[in-house]
Amino acid sequence: MKLLIDFFPIILFFAAFKLADIYVATGVAIVATIAQIAWLRHSTGKVEPMQWVSLGVIVLFGGATIVAQNETFIKWKPTVLYWLMAGALAAGQLFFKKNLLKSLMGSQLELPDAAWRVTNWSWIAFFGAMGVVNLWVAYNFDTNTWVNFKLFGGLGLMALFVIGQALYLGRYMKADEAPKP
Known part of the structure; x- marks a missing residue:
């Protein structure tokens, strides 16, 4: 259910784009994200900081896309989010000497500090690269291709990266230890 809630805005954005155009899809994405935040706030009482950032972006x-009738703004949105996430992880590590991934997941996963550092820097690099790839697709292909990439390419690359992370982290899991719920 959480996965559906997380991807609710992008799925509706995709469907609205296919049925109408980028401007309708953008309006739908805004409304869907507001609904997502409202639902999370109502059902759990908690909204993650990155979800608030996503709403703002x-x-x-x-x-800006709707007011200016310029699709370039919405095409920048994923890049801005990716780079904000990379920036937050990097700032935590470099300036505050705090691994934000370890702070978020440390109660669920026991890893040596070196593995946490590698994992953190891997996510920073991934988010940075995804921002660049999004812009490359946005500026080198038509809007339909960009929308398809946003849903299928972005999620596919994320899935591959998560699988790679799982394989890397698997070497630190003890054979008799199951992940904590």
């Missing part, structure tokens, strides 16, 4: 860039 979609309202800002989506709103």
Whole structure:
């Protein structure tokens, strides 16, 4: 259910784009993200900071897309989010000497500090690269291709990266230790 809630706005964005156009899809994504945040707040009482950031970015860039009738703004939105996530992880590590991934997942996964550092820097590199790839697709292909990439390419690359991370982290899991729920 959580996965569906997480991907709710992008799935509706994709469907609205296929049925209408980029401007309708952008409006749908804004409304869907607001609904997502409202649902999370109502059902769990908690909204993650990155979800608030995502809401702000979609309202800002989506709103600019609709007001200016310029699809370039919405095409920048994924890159901005990716780079904000990379920046937050890097700033935590470099300036605050805090591994934010370990802070978020440390209660679920026991790893040596070196593995946490590698994992953190891997996510920073992945998010940075995804921002670049998004812009490359946005500026070198038509909007339909970009929308397809945003859903299928972005999620596919994320899935491959997560599998790679799982394989890397698997070497630190003890044979008799099951992951904590």
